[in-house]
Amino acid sequence: MKVKEQSTIGIEPMLPSENIDESVAFYRAIGFEIVRDETFPYRFAEVRDGDLWLMTSSYAQFGGKKAFGAFIVNVTELGKFHDRFAVNLRNNLGIVPLSGLPRLTRRSRDGSQFRVFDPFGNMLVYMDKQYAPPLYLDAQDRTEEILNQVWFQRDIYANDRAAAKTLDRALEETKNDSGIGCARLLAARAEIAVAMGELELASKLEDRVSRIHLEDTEFRRFEEELRSSQELRNWAGLESGV
8 A cells, every 4th residue: 555645845825914913913803823923033924724824024125015915725614714704803803894905705606715805915715625617607687697797706806896887787777677687686786885885875775675576486586695785794793874
């Protein structure tokens, strides 16, 4: 029986930071252990979460102020990581920051990935080890086509602003429509509004959704989508906008 050789390679990402204190505070808040926080021979910190080790410093001599880091963290039980980070942030910051820097993104629609952005834009992409590209294909109708584009912008590009613009254009084009298609677009826009911190807008959009008459079968089929903004608000620990 052949004995598997131990790997002799260890990788520790080096993430640029303009303010080590802010970086350390964020990684502590999300639940990382602060292994080292040094000022000599230069300012740097080393943090870890289980087997994941990171180092952060200015790296100005290497052009660090013009750069950011990004890497993929492949894990099993992705949901447990996401839930733990969210709980830690709520406990330490009062809310889960959803926009700007730093922030924790929602889990992707297919549940396979999420992103952590630290205070200086470094991106940790947490991905399920069994990840397969999502099937944003074969839209059944115009609503599905729009939402597939929105979900791609939201989940893969982590760009809520682009997703909001896509939905705003679609809602303007379909402003005279009603029914489940309109309700789904409004609900998606409300969820994006919550993520962007526009809670008053989200509440107005939720009210518009509630005024649309839907058949029971339609509501049950799309209930998770239609309530996504309220679920996100609750998950992040945010107050209502009204």
